[in-house]
Amino acid sequence: MIKIGELSKVTGCSVQTIRHYEKEQLIASAERSEGNFRLYDEVAVEQLLFVKHCRSLDLSLPEIRQLLGLSRSPGAQCDDVNRMMDRHIEQVEARIQELTKLNEQLRMLRRSCSNRRTVEQCGILRNLSATPVSSG
Amino acid sequence: MIKIGELSKVTGCSVQTIRHYEKEQLIASAERSEGNFRLYDEVAVEQLLFVKHCRSLDLSLPEIRQLLGLSRSPGAQCDDVNRMMDRHIEQVEARIQELTKLNEQLRMLRRSCSNRRTVEQCGILRNLSATPVSSG
DNA sequence: GATTGACTCTATAGTTGTTATAGAGTTTAT
DNA sequence: ATAAACTCTATAACAACTATAGAGTCAATC
Ligand SMILES: [Zn+2]
Ligand SMILES: [Zn+2]
Ligand SMILES: [Zn+2]
Ligand SMILES: [Zn+2]
Numbered sequence: 376m377i378k379i380g381e382l383s384k385v386t387g388c389s390v391q392t393i394r395h396y397e398k399e400q401l402i403a404s405a406e407r408s409e410g411n412f413r414l415y416d417e418v419a420v421e422q423l424l425f426v427k428h429c430r431s432l433d434l435s436l437p438e439i440r441q442l443l444g445l446s447r448s449p450g451a452q453c454d455d456v457n458r459m460m461d462r463h464i465e466q467v468e469a470r471i472q473e474l475t476k477l478n479e480q481l482r483m484l485r486r487s488c489s490n491r492r493t494v495e496q497c498g499i500l501r502n503l504s505a506t507p508v509s510s511g
Numbered sequence: 512m513i514k515i516g517e518l519s520k521v522t523g524c525s526v527q528t529i530r531h532y533e534k535e536q537l538i539a540s541a542e543r544s545e546g547n548f549r550l551y552d553e554v555a556v557e558q559l560l561f562v563k564h565c566r567s568l569d570l571s572l573p574e575i576r577q578l579l580g581l582s583r584s585p586g587a588q589c590d591d592v593n594r595m596m597d598r599h600i601e602q603v604e605a606r607i608q609e610l611t612k613l614n615e616q617l618r619m620l621r622r623s624c625s626n627r628r629t630v631e632q633c634g635i636l637r638n639l640s641a642t643p644v645s646s647g
Numbered sequence: 648g649a650t651t652g653a654c655t656c657t658a659t660a661g662t663t664g665t666t667a668t669a670g671a672g673t674t675t676a677t
Numbered sequence: 678a679t680a681a682a683c684t685c686t687a688t689a690a691c692a693a694c695t696a697t698a699g700a701g702t703c704a705a706t707c
Contacts, residue, residue: 395664412673435663
């Protein structure tokens with residue numbers, strides 16, 4: 376049985392984050408010591424690593440909660456998991472597209488300044504003042 | 512002179528957002544009518560569109576405030592504007608890279624489920640339980 | 648002139664996933 | 678006994694909005 380500081384070191388999640396996950400029901404409520412300190416075992420470490428792995432994939436806390444729910448009802452079909460993953464992948468790809476477009480616009484804007492001028496004549500500021508290309 | 516609702520329609524910014532921008536000093540404090548309603552002229556419309564354009568490029572409110580400051584001191588050199596733009600572009604590109612990596616991992620994970628199975632045997636959940644590839 | 652409806656005002660809370668405090672209690676070591 | 682290191686809860690901060698409550702303003706209708 377380890378305390379929260381050690382769990383933090385082992386998993387790489389901050390102490391506050393661990394407490395937050397507990398409050399949000401992403402990990403089980405920890406047992407407590409006599410002095411009311413949280414105590415964790417190996418299972419708790421695994422649970423937290425699962426959550427951390429999901430977070431590294433940018434799954435939201437509600438999404439993770441849903442995954443945990445599904446994994447606790449083993450009779451359930453995979454469809455639900457898959458639907459969520461597909462939706463999530465879609466969102467990530469949409470965001471990539473958005474940012475790529477953004478990046479092009481930013482680079483174009485950046486090119487409109489040839490340095491060493493004063494801000495008064497700056498193409499960047501002038502272009503920013505003009506109406507946006509399209510507000511997507 | 513138009514009221515805030517009309518400004519909202521003209522610019523496509525919500526009423527609350529306009530009030531928020533005023534509080535955050537991204538647009539000038541509006542004149543007030545007898546009944547304490549905000550009143551805007553053409554200049555105000557332009558100012559708000561500038562801010563909106565910047566936001567559509569994902570510039571943060573502090574960054575926009577900085578741009579506004581620079582554009583108000585016309586003697587200033589372009590260097591500052593450029594430095595900010597470069598930093599911003601860097602961040603956008605870094606985020607694109609991150610998301611691209613993420614997307615690959617998500618797709619790989621998604622492939623590990625062949626549907627119609629029960630969650631118990633699901634490759635997705637199994638792989639999520641395993642230690643992450645790398646926590647970047 | 649009273650009432651309705653559409654609009655506006657301020658102030659405050661909620662969103663998301665943490666991070667950072669404050670102030671108090673616990674444990675371990677000296 | 679005391680100090681250091683840790684833990685506890687509760688609360689605020691971050692970013693950029695969005696949403697709400699409760700009150701006030703204004704124009705038009707009856
Ligand atoms: Zn998602
Ligand atoms: Zn320039
Ligand atoms: Zn930026
Ligand atoms: Zn599956």
